[in-house]
Amino acid sequence: MIHWIRGAQATFGFELRRSLTWNRFLVAVGLALFPPVMLNVVVRTAFVSNSVIAAGVSEYSVFAIIFLVALVCVLSLLLWATPNVQSELEGKTWSFIAVRPGARIASYLGKYFLAVGISLAVSCTALAGCILVANSYQGLENPLKTLGQLSLIYAMACFVYAAIFSLLGTIFIKRAMVVAAGFMIGVETFLSLVPAVVSKVTMSYHLRSIGLEWIGNFLPETSLPEYEMAYGEPWPVWMHMTCIAIMTILALAIGMIVITQRQYVTSDQT
Amino acid sequence: MPIHNLGYRPWKEKLTRPSARWRKISASGINLAQQSFWVKRVVFASWLPVLYWGLGFFIIGQAMEGKIQISDGGNRSVFQKGVDEFEKLVHKANPEAIPAANRKAAAMVLRRQFRKVPNVEKVATALESGDEMLARNRVWCWLLMTFLRYPQGVLILFLIGTIAPALIARDIRSRAFLLYFSRPIGKLDYLLGKFFIPATFVMLVTTLPAMVLYIFGMLMSPDLSVFWSTWDVPLRILVGSAFLILPTVSLALMFSSLTQETRFASFGWFAFFTLGHGAWLAIAFTNAMKKGMLGGQDLPAVMEDPEVKRWGLLSLYNNIGEAQGWAFGFSSWQEVMPSMAILLVITVVSLAITYRQISSPLRV
C-alpha cells in the first residue's frame, strides 16, 4: 500500500511537471475564464437593457453558473482523466512503467489525483469568477457561502467523475474520450432526468439533489412537470454523499482491477 | 548472345493521374478506420433513425393520398368540434376531400407534437394550403432537414471524434510524413486525402441515408409525377450535407494537425462543440426562465428572440442548422448570412492552419 502511495506521488509529480507548459496553462486558463465571461454575456442579454439592470439576476444566474462551470469541469476531466492508459500506449512508454512493482496501480492513482486536482482548480477558479460577476450586477445574499457550497459540490463531482472516466480509460483504450463524452450525454444528462429509479444510479442526480438542498431550487417555478419529477422524493444530504463516495471508490477499485488484469500491448496501432 | 539489363528500369508506361494519389491516401485511411470496432457500430447505429424517418415519409405520403386517415392523436376536445364536423361533411359529400382533411389534421399534429422543432410552422402552413405539390415538397424537405440536424448532427460529433483526431497527429508522431512527402505527393494531395477520410464516413451516415429516404418517399408515392414537385430535394440534400461536412471535418483536421497526441485533438474537437453550444444554451435558458417561458409552449418564441438568436452564432451546431434551414428552403439568405459567414470562416481558417502545419519543416 505504501508502495502504491509513493508511486502515486511520484506519478503525480512527474505528470504535473510534464504538463507545466504554456500551451496547457493557457488551455486551463481559457477553461477557467469561459464561465465568468459567458455569465457576463448571459446577464447582459437577459437582464440589462439601456444600462438598467432588471431584477432577478441572483435568482436566475445560479443555474447559468452551475451549467457553465459543469461544462468546463467535465471537459477538463475528459482531457486529464480518460487517456490514462492511452497516452502511455501511444507514447510507447507503457512498458517502462508496467515493469515496475505495483506501478500499474500507482500510475493509475497518480493520474487520477492529478485529474482531480487540475479539474478542481479550474472549476473553483471558474466558480469564483462567476460569483464575482454575478455579485457585481446584483449583490448575492451570501456570496462566500454560495461559493463554498458550490465548490464542495464540484469537488465531489471531480472526484466521482474522474474515477468513472479513469475506469473508462482502462477499458476503452483507443476511444476513451468519445465513450466518456457519450456517457456524460447519454447517462448523466438524459438518463438522470428520467423520473424513475434509474435516475438515482446517476451521479448528476445526487449532485443536483445536494445542490437543491443547500442552495435551494435554482430552477425557478416552472410549469414543467418533468423538473419536479426529476428530483423525486428528497433524501438526506448524507445519503447522496454516501452514494457519491461509494461510486467513487467502486469506480477506482474496478479500474485498479482492470488495469492489473488486462494485457496491454504496445503496438503501432495504439 | 544479348545480355539483358535486369537492373533498375524506370517505369515507361503511363502513370495514373495526380488525383489518384489523394484518392489512394483516402482509400487507405478509410480502410484503416472501418476496421475499428467502434466506427462500425457508430455507423450502424447512425442508420437506425432512417427507420423512424422512413415511417414518417410513409405515413405522410399515404395520408396525403387519402389511403390512411390521420387522427389528432389525443386531446380530441381541442378541435373535436371543428374537425369532426368537417370530416362528417367531407366524407359524406366528397370522398376526394379526405386528403385535404388529412392535411389539416396533420398540420395540427405537427404544430402540437413538434412545436419545439424549428420551421414546423412553415411546414404546417404549407400543409394547410391547397397546393399539394408545395405541401409534399415542404414536408419532405422538413423531414430531411430534421433528419440531418437532429439524429445525424449529434452522431457525427462522435463519429468524427472517433476517426479524425489521429489522422494527422499520428503521422506527425510516427514521422510518416517522410513516407508521404518523399514521394511525388503534394501537401494539397495529402490534405485532400485526409479530408475525405472522415468526410466519407459522414456522407455514409448523412447524405446516403437522406438519399435513401428520398428514394423511399418516391417509391411510396402514387406515381412518378411526384418527381416534379420534389426534383430539388436531392440537390438540397447535397447542399445540406456539404454545410455539415465542410466546417466539421476541417475543424477536426485542424485540431489533429496541431498536436502529436490524439487526446488533445479529441479534446479540442469536443471542447469547441460543447463550449459553444453550452454557452448558447445558458443564454437561451436564462432568457426563457426570466420570461417565465419554460412551460414549453413558448420555447420557439425564446429561440426566435433576436438577442438569443444573436448568441446562437456561438454554437457551431446552431450555425450548421441555420445553414441547412436555408439549404432546405426554410430560411432566407439574409436570415442565415451571419451563420454562413461563421461557417465559412471556420472552414477557411481551419484548412489554412492545417495546411500550414503540414508544411512546417519536420525534425527527423
Add this chain to the structure above:
Amino acid sequence: MIELNGVSKLYKTVIGVNDISLSLGAGVYGLLGPNGSGKTTLINLILGQIKPTLGTVRLFGKNPWRRSYLLRRVGLCPALEFSYPRISSLQWVTYLVQMHGFTQHDAKQKAIDALKLVRLDHVMHQPMTEYSLGMRQRAKIAQAVAHDPELLILDEPFNGLDPVGRFEMTALLRQWAAEGKSLILASHILHEVEAVDPSFLLIYGGRLMASGSPAEMRRILANSPNTLSIRTDDPSRLAAYLTQDAAIKNLKFIGGDAIEIETLSASSVLEKLPAAAAEAGIVIKEVTSSDESLKSLFSTLMKIHRGEIETRISV
C-alpha cells in the same frame, strides 16, 4: 531463475510463441532471432506483462502474472522508441526509480549514478527530445540499471548506437556479467550478442530452435551450408583436390587467384585445407566466409527440424 513449461501465446490467430520450454539459471543469455520471431513476446511473458495461452511461466520460482513485486529484481530496456517532450533524462530516470518504492532523494541519487555509468551525466538536465538516437538508447539502459536489479533484460540495446557506443555498451554489459548478475540480451545480430559471451537461445517463428554454449552454436554454424572464398596461388589444383569432397555443392573460379566454394558443411572443407597445403604444396593465402551469420544458422536449424539434414536433436 526463469522457467517456462510448454508455453504458447496466441494473439487471436497469430502465434507469438509456440510451445517453448526452457529453464534458465543465473547467467548471461543471448536471445537470438530475426524480427518477428517472438523475442519480445517471450520477454513479456517472462515479466508477467502478458499471460500465456498455454503452459506456465516462473520467474524467481513464482508466476509473474499479478506478482509485480518480483519485478523489483528485474530491469528491462525495451526495444521501443519513445518520446517524452520537455522531460530530462534525470527527471525521467528518477521517476522510474521512485516507482520502485525509493524516496525521491534516493531515487535521484541512483538516477545520477546510472546516468554517469552510461555517460549521459553531462546532458542529464537537457530534454530528451534533444538527444540523439544513441543517447536516448543510453537513457533507456540507465533506467533499467538504476535500481540495481539482479536480472537485466535488454531488447535490441544496440539499436541506434554508433561503433563507439556499441563498444562502450559491450564493455558495460561485460562488466555487468562479471559482477555475477544475470543478463538476457535479445537481438537479431549475432556478433553483437557474441561479444558478451553468452549462452544462446535461438528463437524462430515463435519456437525455440536451439540453445547452448557459444562453442555449440559455432559447431552448428560450421556444419551449416556456407560459401567460402579461398585465395590461393594455384586455384585449379586446389579445386581438383577439394572436389573429391562430397560436401561441395558448387565451385567457381573468381579472378585468377581465388575460388568460391558452396558447401554443405564448411568445417569439412576447412579441415581439408591444411592437408591440401601440406600434401599438394598449395599455398593458401586467405579464407573468408560470406554468410557466417544468423540467417545461415537459422536456415540450418530449420532444415534440421524439417529432417532435411540429419543430426542429433536433443528433446
